[in-house]
Amino acid sequence: MFQTRDPKDLSVNFFSLLSDRWGLVTAADGKGCNPMTVSWGGVGVLWNKPVATVYLRPQRYTYGLMEQNEFYSLSFLPADRHDVVALCGSKSGRDTDKTAACGLTVCRDQSAPYFAEAELVLICRKLYAQDLKPECFVEKALDGKNYPNHDYHRMYIGEIVSVLQK
């Protein structure tokens, strides 16, 4: 059963959650919703608001959904559901219904969809979106190493409007 939490009361470690557990960015599509695995991102404070930032390459199906929707969720599943994040990080919503393939139960917040199987859910409202730019790399080696195909991530900064935790 989810409880609504104040972001300031969270004691989870987002470094290990993102790096080891991996998260799911989920936005609505016409038929339902599509979860996509992410391991790059962060949470913090900006413009005096609690925010979550995610980075999406333009070829992701989820990229289009992020453009269409005002809200998205960032969810973390229990460690024993690594099968879900593995599938959602290797299949595209363009040709796979990942929600059905993983047997996930969709919950509909009034804003963004998320999953009953999650342990922690951040519901986010898009505040700012900007593409990373090659000329902005201070550490130039990162550009060639991460973007040989010039598919620069778009950064989405979202206000965390709701935190749900079991």
Ligand SMILES: Cc1cc2nc3c(=O)[nH]c(=O)nc-3n(C[C@H](O)[C@H](O)[C@H](O)COP(=O)(O)O)c2cc1C
């Ligand atoms: C561990 C892991 C982390 C990932 N992190 C990101 C990320 O932060 N940004 C991104 O654009 N893709 C990331 N991906 C790749 C997408 O999850 C993957 O391409 C996915 O199939 C895209 O799904 P979609 O086409 O339904 O959006 C990651 C994949 C894995 C396995």
